[in-house]
Amino acid sequence: MSSPLYDNYLKVQRRRLRLIALSRISLLVLFLMLWELAAKWKWIDSMLTSKPSLLLSSFRELAFEGSLLRHTWISGLETLVGIVISMLLGTAIAVLFWWSTFASNVLEPYIVVLNALPKVALGPIFYIWLGDRYSIYGMAVAISIIVTIIMVESGFREISRTKLKLMESFGATRFQMLRMVLLPASVPHFIATLKVNVGLTLVGVVMGEFLSSKAGLGYLIIYGGQVFQMNLVMVSIMMLALLSVILYGFVNVLERFARKKYNYEA
Amino acid sequence: MAQIELKDVGLSYFTLKQETEALRDINLSIGQGEFISIVGPSGCGKSTLLSLISGMLKPTQGKILIDGHEVSGVSPKVGYMLQHDHLFEWRDVLSNLLVGAEIRKMDRGKAKRKAMDLLERYGLGDFAYHGPSQLSGGMRQRVALIRTLVAEPDILLLDEPFSALDYQTRLTLSEEVFQIMKDQGKTAVLVTHDLSEAISMADRVMVMSQRPSTISSVYDIRFDEGDDLSPWKKREAGRYKIYFNAIWKELEEHVVPSV
Numbered sequence: 001m002s003s004p005l006y007d008n009y010l011k012v013q014r015r016r017l018r019l020i021a022l023s024r025i026s027l028l029v030l031f032l033m034l035w036e037l038a039a040k041w042k043w044i045d046s047m048l049t050s051k052p053s054l055l056l057s058s059f060r061e062l063a064f065e066g067s068l069l070r071h072t073w074i075s076g077l078e079t080l081v082g083i084v085i086s087m088l089l090g091t092a093i094a095v096l097f098w099w100s101t102f103a104s105n106v107l108e109p110y111i112v113v114l115n116a117l118p119k120v121a122l123g124p125i126f127y128i129w130l131g132d133r134y135s136i137y138g139m140a141v142a143i144s145i146i147v148t149i150i151m152v153e154s155g156f157r158e159i160s161r162t163k164l165k166l167m168e169s170f171g172a173t174r175f176q177m178l179r180m181v182l183l184p185a186s187v188p189h190f191i192a193t194l195k196v197n198v199g200l201t202l203v204g205v206v207m208g209e210f211l212s213s214k215a216g217l218g219y220l221i222i223y224g225g226q227v228f229q230m231n232l233v234m235v236s237i238m239m240l241a242l243l244s245v246i247l248y249g250f251v252n253v254l255e256r257f258a259r260k261k262y263n264y265e266a
Numbered sequence: 267m268a269q270i271e272l273k274d275v276g277l278s279y280f281t282l283k284q285e286t287e288a289l290r291d292i293n294l295s296i297g298q299g300e301f302i303s304i305v306g307p308s309g310c311g312k313s314t315l316l317s318l319i320s321g322m323l324k325p326t327q328g329k330i331l332i333d334g335h336e337v338s339g340v341s342p343k344v345g346y347m348l349q350h351d352h353l354f355e356w357r358d359v360l361s362n363l364l365v366g367a368e369i370r371k372m373d374r375g376k377a378k379r380k381a382m383d384l385l386e387r388y389g390l391g392d393f394a395y396h397g398p399s400q401l402s403g404g405m406r407q408r409v410a411l412i413r414t415l416v417a418e419p420d421i422l423l424l425d426e427p428f429s430a431l432d433y434q435t436r437l438t439l440s441e442e443v444f445q446i447m448k449d450q451g452k453t454a455v456l457v458t459h460d461l462s463e464a465i466s467m468a469d470r471v472m473v474m475s476q477r478p479s480t481i482s483s484v485y486d487i488r489f490d491e492g493d494d495l496s497p498w499k500k501r502e503a504g505r506y507k508i509y510f511n512a513i514w515k516e517l518e519e520h521v522v523p524s525v
Contacts (some may be wrong), residue, residue, distance in 0.1 A: 162348055168322055169346035170366040170417060171339070180365065184356045262356040263397050 050230040055238070058231040068220070072239045075205055075216040079247065082140030082201040087194065089141070090148025097149070098156050098182065099174065115146045119204070123211040132212040139211070140204030144197045151196065155189030156182055187262045191255045198247045206240070217243070268295035269333060269453055270319060270421065276327035276478075277314060287478035288314055292328070294472070294481060298420075301447060301454045303464035305513065306474030307520050312457040315474075316423045319455065320344050332421070342370055345419030349426045351410035353398035359385070359409055360394040366417030377416055384412045388446065404435035411443060415450065422447065424456040428463065436460075437498075440467060444497050461517075465509050466497035473513060475520045483516060485509060 002010075032052045038044045039051035046054065062068035097104035119142040126138035159182060167177045209218025217236045224232030258264075275292040278285055288311040296302055304312050317323040318330060321340045330337045332344070345366075353362045360381060367377035385391050388408060398406060407427060414422060427443070428436040444467050447454050458464050464471050468487055475482040489495055489503040500506060 160352070162350060163352045163354075165322070166346070166348060166352045167365075167369065169320055169340065169344075169348075170369040171342065172369045176369055180368070181354070184354070187356070263399070264355055 048230065050234050054231055055234050059235050059238070062232070062235060068235065068239065071215055071217050071220050071236075072243060075209065075218065075240070076243050076247075078136050078140065078205045078208075078216065079198075079201050079243070082137055082144065082205060083194070083197050085137065086141045086145040086148050086197060086201065087190070090145045090193075091152050091190075093145075093149050094152035094156060095178065095182075097153055098178075111146065111149065115150065119143045120207055123207070126208070127212045132214065135212050136205055136208030136216070139208035140201045143204035143207070144200040147196060147200060148193050151193040152186065152189060155186045155193075158189075159185045184262060187258050188264050191251070191258055194251050194254070195248070198244065198251055202240070202244055202247070269298045269300075270294075270296040270455075271331040272319075272328070273331070274328035275318065275325045275330060277311070277318065277323065278326050289318075289325075290478040290480050292481060296453060296455065299451055299453055300470070301444075301456070301468045303456045303458060303468035303471045304474060305458060305461060305464045305471060305517065306479060307476055307517065308459070310474045310476055310479040310520075312474060313425050316346070316425050316455065316457055319421075320346050320423055322346075342417070343420045345414035345417055345422045347411055347414050347422060347424045347427045349429055351398075351406040353406055353409060353413075355398055358395050358397055359390070359401070362398065362409060363413045363416050366413060370417060372417070380418075381412065381416045384415055388412065388442070402435075403431050404439050407431060407439060408442070411446065415446075419452070421453045421455070424454060424458075426458055427456075429459060436463075441497050443467075461510055461513055462501060462506075463497075465506060465513070466500040471509070471513060473516050473520075482520065485513060 035049070036052045039046040039049065059068070097107070119139065122142055123135070123139060126135035126142070129135070130138050163181055163185070164177055167181055172180070205216070206218035206221070209216040210222050213219045217240050220236040221233050221240075224230070224236060272292050272294040275289060276287070277289040278287045280286075292315065304315065306312050314323065318325055319332075319337070321337045321344065332341060353359075354365070357365075360378070363381040363385070364374070364377055367374065367381075382391075382394060385394055390405060390408060390412075393401060393405070393409075398409070401409065407430075411427070424443075428440055431439060440463055456464065456467060465487055471485045471487060472481050473483050473485070474480070487500075487509060489500060489505055491499070491503045495503060
């Protein structure tokens with residue numbers, strides 16, 4: 001059916017995609033090999049840098065007899081809870097701002113200041129108020145909620161005023177506008193916010209664990225640093241990377257589902 | 267009795283810097299089943315007038331009556347059609363049509379039957395379960411009109427409903443909308459920039475002046491060829507050019523020369 005010219009075009013494109021995938025993998029392999037060999041030939045001190053083979057064996061050790069997976073699970077769960085809380089709370093506050101221009105005008109400068117404030121500085125306060133366990137949620141939510149409010153609110157603002165005028169022409173109440181237009185129209189913004197929040201909440205969780213906790217990957221990293229166990233630190237960081245990949249993948253699945261359901265383009 | 271009545275209606279906008287008088291001393295009465303066009307220079311408050319009739323805005327002076335009752339808030343008797351269709355992408359065509367019915371908490375089954383019936387009648391029967399993005403501009407605007415009709419208004423306010431369409435679609439659609447209005451026996455008020463659209467669709471054309479606007483004149487559109495002409499036929503009728511030139515000339519006087 002298709003012309004030879006088109007076949008050729010497809011072939012070139014496919015080759016390009018394959019090349020990209022291949023290059024990605026080889027970059028990682030090359031990096032690991034270089035690391036391993038550099039440690040082996042004493043270009044670098046493996047006491048300070050560890051090395052891939054050592055990482056693998058300590059991963060096996062930690063995963064099967066240690067509690068690495070438990071710590072990863074704890075951090076993952078904390079991140080998930082943090083994301084859910086800050087999405088719900090942030091959206092609720094954004095809705096409040098939309099509902100009441102007065103509240104929005106009054107609170108705007110506070111939001112600006114809170115956004116600029118380094119949330120890490122609040123760590124001791126959370127620790128004292130919430131205890132070692134819940135202060136982690138405090139930190140995770142503190143870091144991601146302001147951005148959630150700002151992003152969701154700007155999404156609300158982007159919805160054309162005439163769509164709301166249309167609703168008004170049918171005599172819609174504000175609650176109907178919210179339910180029938182604002183929330184469904186904001187689905188792309190919710191997904192974008194979620195993507196940002198995966199990263200931010202993870203920062204919050206690790207930060208919180210650094211400061212106070214007795215479990216989680218952040219705790220393992222700090223602990224590993226204190227007892228000069230570079231293997232432990234590196235393995236924990238790898239698990240952290242893995243965790244963020246999984247969470248990000250989760251959001252992508254959600255996005256594909258939402259795009260089908262709400263029929264929007266990326 | 268007139269269905270829509272405006273008595274000494276005036277409207278001013280207030281901002282911290284100034285007060286702007288948009289409309290002044292508007293007196294108008296529109297009968298049941300009548301088709302009125304409103305033309306006027308840009309920014310003269312034509313759309314504002316529609317918002318007043320619909321009850322979305324309150325006049326600062328005078329009163330507006332629909333069927334003898336003063337307008338307070340949006341009335342279910344009035345349907346509003348905007349320049350853009352504003353179909354919701356997250357709903358298919360059918361559930362877009364039910365938006366008005368849903369807001370007004372009308373019987374869902376009945377509204378659905380009516381929507382399907384109108385879709386069928388106006389040639390969109392096959393598209394009930396399509397997404398809005400799969401329709402052309404003209405089809406989308408027809409869906410928007412049906413959405414307004416499903417809510418069963420007696421009065422339709424049309425705010426430049428064709429201006430976002432290409433010329434060809436515009437001509438066809440204005441022809442169709444005219445037929446639909448007559449077919450359904452609705453009262454219609456059309457705001458437009460397009461003189462030929464205004465003359466060919468309406469029973470009366472109202473000309474508005476520059477701000478603070480008021481109605482500067484009203485033209486009764488009558489043709490020797492008969493009373494039941496379609497917009498297309500009216501464009502070809504003998505008096506069409508005379509109306510066009512007269513209104514054109516009047517509009518030119520209202521526009522402040524910019525050179």
